[in-house]
Amino acid sequence: xQKILEKALHTASLSHEEIITLLGSQDAAPLFKAAxxxxxxxxGDEIYLRALIEFSNFCRNNCCYCxxxxxxxxxxxxxxTPEQIxxxxxxxxxxxxxxxxxxxxxxxxxxxxxxTDIITELKKFDLAVTLSIGEKSREEYxxxxxxxADRYLLRIETTDQELYHRLDPGMSWHNxxxxxxDLKELGYEVGSGVMVGLPEQSLSSLADDIxxxxxxxxxxxxxxPFIPHPDTPLAACEGRAFELALKVxxxxxxxxxxxxxxxxxxxxxxxPQGRLIALQSGANVIMPNITNFxxxxxxxxxPNKAKTQDNGPDSLTTxxxxxxxxxxxxxxxxxxxxxxxx
Ligand code: SAM
Numbered sequence: 001x002q003k004i005l006e007k008a009l010h011t012a013s014l015s016h017e018e019i020i021t022l023l024g025s026q027d028a029a030p031l032f033k034a035a036x037x038x039x040x041x042x043x044g045d046e047i048y049l050r051a052l053i054e055f056s057n058f059c060r061n062n063c064c065y066c067x068x069x070x071x072x073x074x075x076x077x078x079x080x081t082p083e084q085i086x087x088x089x090x091x092x093x094x095x096x097x098x099x100x101x102x103x104x105x106x107x108x109x110x111x112x113x114x115x116t117d118i119i120t121e122l123k124k125f126d127l128a129v130t131l132s133i134g135e136k137s138r139e140e141y142x143x144x145x146x147x148x149a150d151r152y153l154l155r156i157e158t159t160d161q162e163l164y165h166r167l168d169p170g171m172s173w174h175n176x177x178x179x180x181x182d183l184k185e186l187g188y189e190v191g192s193g194v195m196v197g198l199p200e201q202s203l204s205s206l207a208d209d210i211x212x213x214x215x216x217x218x219x220x221x222x223x224x225p226f227i228p229h230p231d232t233p234l235a236a237c238e239g240r241a242f243e244l245a246l247k248v249x250x251x252x253x254x255x256x257x258x259x260x261x262x263x264x265x266x267x268x269x270x271x272p273q274g275r276l277i278a279l280q281s282g283a284n285v286i287m288p289n290i291t292n293f294x295x296x297x298x299x300x301x302x303p304n305k306a307k308t309q310d311n312g313p314d315s316l317t318t319x320x321x322x323x324x325x326x327x328x329x330x331x332x333x334x335x336x337x338x339x340x341x342x
Contacts, residue, residue, distance in 0.1 A: 001025055005034045008254040013214075019207035023247050035250035035282030042257040043284050045328045048335030049319065050099040050130065050262070050287045051092035054299040055080040059105025061134070063157075064167045065195065067229035067300040068105045074231050078295050079107060082114055086121045092290055093125035095316060098334045101153070101287060103132040112140055116147035123148035128334040130191075135175060138182040145186045150336070152183045153191040155222060158198060159212045160205040167198065167234075180216060189337050191220030191260075196248050197241030198226050199234065206248055214255050219337035220285075221259055223249040224266030227302035242270045246281050253282030258340040260285050268313055269304050275313065276322055285335070286323075288314040 004018045014022075022031055056079040057068045068075060080088075089100050100122060104110070110118075110133070122129050131144060132153035141152070156176060158164050164173045183190045194209045213221050225245040228237045245267065253261060262285040263278035271277065275286065289296055299305070311318060323330060 001030060005030060005254075008251075009034060009038065012255055012257055014251070014255060016204070016207045016211065019210055019251055020203050022251055023203045023206055023244065025247075028243065028247050028250070031247060031250050032281035035253040036280050038253055038257045039261075039282050039284055042340055043338070046284070046331030046335070047279065047323050047328050048099070048260065048285050048331040049097055050101045050285060050335075051088075051095070051097040052101045052103060052287045052289045052291070053080075053085060053088050053092075054103050054289065054291045054296060055085050056104040056107040056110065057295075057299045058107040058109065060108060061106050061171060062169055063171075064169070064233045065198065065226055065229070067232060067302055069232060072231045075300065076298055078298050079109060080291075080295065082118050082121075085118055088290055089122040089125055089127060093127055095290075097127070097290075098332075099128040099130060099151075101130040101132055103153075104134075106134040112143050116143055119144055119147040119149050128336065135171075135179050138186075141179070141182050141186055141188070145188060149188070150334075151189040151191065151220070153193075153220065153222065154179055154183070155191075155193040155195070156180065156209070156212065158194055158201060158205065159208045160201065163198065163200060163205070184216070189219040190216070191222060192216060192218050193222035193224070194248070195224060195226040195266075196245035197239045199237045206244075210248060210251050210255060213252055218256065219259055220261070221249075221252050221256065222262050222264055223252060224264035225270055227266055227269060227305075229300070229302045240270055242267065242274065246278065249278065250282045258338060260335065260337060262287050265289070265305060266302065269302070276326060279322075279328065280326060286319055288316065288319055290314070 059068050062070045128150045130151040161173045225241050226239040228239045261283045263275040263283040267274035267278045
């Protein structure tokens, strides 16, 4: 393992085999330490915050793992108005955030006109705008970019195409890949990512995922454990692979030393201090949720996601105290991808 880590530290590259060896290691502490040291050397101690607005839980898709899938009839659906979204953006800017992330299910009520108007208004608050609203046409991505959107998050979910098509009925892996390509070509900072611990997902497939991030040359990468939701077809699956997800994240940091990597909410959900552990194993971004509590509860991708206490993990006081507790500092500015030579 030490030899592989040294190679990664010197070259920021690893073979498929070497990645599998790291993923299968019994004692991953040296891997997490190496990822933390790469993060420190490349990006320093700044942690960047992104204000997350979950603005609609309507979704036309039927992903088997996801609590807001179309066929989950038990879920009450909500949609914030454009005015509410803009007001939350204003609030985020006043609290000192420099980025807002607009996330939703694939909700066709938000057409190009409505969304471009929202983006235009949000840009007036001097915010970087990140979208995470799923698969769209190239023309739509262009319209959002021209309205001022800066970044886009679209997880590939898994690079195992067979697994993808089983878990995302009616969707096409190649279309998702096309979206990522379009977004790159249109000048967005592009984030992708996967879930870890999906049924029948192998270590080899996770190694492919990591090499895919490298090949796509992503600017951001969100990696989270899959957590089964009781009202989905995957209710009985095991999932909850915290340690394995942490390994995937740490190896991604070794291969892409300067990208932005969030400590994901799914990690925080599975482990007390999961976010702090991630921040000390390669992550450098936190995405506090600023959606109002009533809606946040309904954006239930998986159970216990919404921590609705006032002083919960999303509160700015908690976040700032956590950052301080591990000797890190709050990043200033937009915190975009600062490409370094390595
Ligand atoms: N609709 C947009 C899209 O498709 O990119 C954004 C919203 S989607 C719900 C956000 C992410 O939630 C997905 O990319 C997926 O990785 C994650 N997710 C969904 N269900 C999950 C689960 N049960 N456990 C962990 N992550 C989950």
